[in-house]
């Protein structure tokens with residue numbers, strides 16, 4: 159997984175929970191990278207899952223809540239680092255519908271070693287968008303958080319209905335988005 163995602167995760171931990179918690183996470187003996195991540199490297203996502211588990215132990219918040227908070231943070235980073243993806247787009251459905259074709263395809267070109275998830279999108283109507291997420295990583299919660307952050311960014315009220323895939327391991331999920339305003 160791209161180092162940017164790791165370094166942002168650690169940045170969020172330090173900002174929201176302080177240096178001691180950050181230190182506890184990066185000193186976990188089971189981390190092969192010993193918490194020394196750079197934004198240009200590529201790291202196993204299992205290390206992030208271990209740190210999430212430790213973070214849950216350290217601060218007592220449910221893992222899902224922590225990953226949703228991280229998604230919101232990461233969305234803010236994408237906005238800063240890649241403002242070009244937000245130009246000329248004024249609503250979340252156009253933005254999300256273009257993830258595969260406009261955004262992640264370009265990310266793949268910029269970072270050829272990135273392993274991105276698949277999103278199959280179907281625009282059912284003006285007010286309904288269906289997104290099928292699948293990945294070799296169990297990050298459906300992260301996907302949900304990024305979807306929610308997108309609606310927030312465009313100031314829209316969107317109901318997000320999530321159905322987990324058959325394996326229920328976070329590697330696939332269907333998100334049905336219904337615009338309420």
Ligand code: HEM
Pocket residue numbers: 159160162163236237240243254257261262265271272273274275293294295296297298300301302304305308
């Ligand atoms: C400007 C916006 C975005 C940029 C620049 C971007 C870029 C990236 C990058 C660099 C990664 C890491 C790839 C790797 O680990 O090798 C990633 C992963 C991911 N992205 Fe995006 N992304 C954007 C928006 C979104 C949005 C809105 C969603 C949700 C619908 C999304 C869903 C995900 C998920 C779930 C992953 C984690 C990897 C996985 O599940 O397999 N991204 N993205």
